[in-house]
Amino acid sequence: MSEAAREKINSEFKANRNETDREKIDELLKTAEDCEMLIRTTVIQSELVDIEKNLYRMHLREDLAYQENESPVEEK
Numbered sequence: 001m002s003e004a005a006r007e008k009i010n011s012e013f014k015a016n017r018n019e020t021d022r023e024k025i026d027e028l029l030k031t032a033e034d035c036e037m038l039i040r041t042t043v044i045q046s047e048l049v050d051i052e053k054n055l056y057r058m059h060l061r062e063d064l065a066y067q068e069n070e071s072p073v074e075e076k
Contacts, residue, residue, distance in 0.1 A: 005039055041065040 009032070019025055040063055046056040 002043070002045075005043075009035070 012028075012032070016028055019028065040061070042065060044064065045059045047059070049055045049057045
């Protein structure tokens with residue numbers, strides 16, 4: 001998970017740490033679960049392997065939501 005995502009999640013939990021309304025807590029937890037699913041299924045992490053070749057290694061997980069993308073058509 002990216003540092004920005006981690007910081008946003010932590011700040012939201014801290015902002016609502018004193019919440020006592022059970023319905024509001026359930027709503028916040030549902031939102032957190034939805035965000036986790038979105039990040040887990042749509043974000044691909046990669047690491048730089050060779051800076052000179054601009055080569056990256058992608059870390060693919062089984063739960064990624066793969067999509068078929070058409071190759072761009074080059075104009076002649």
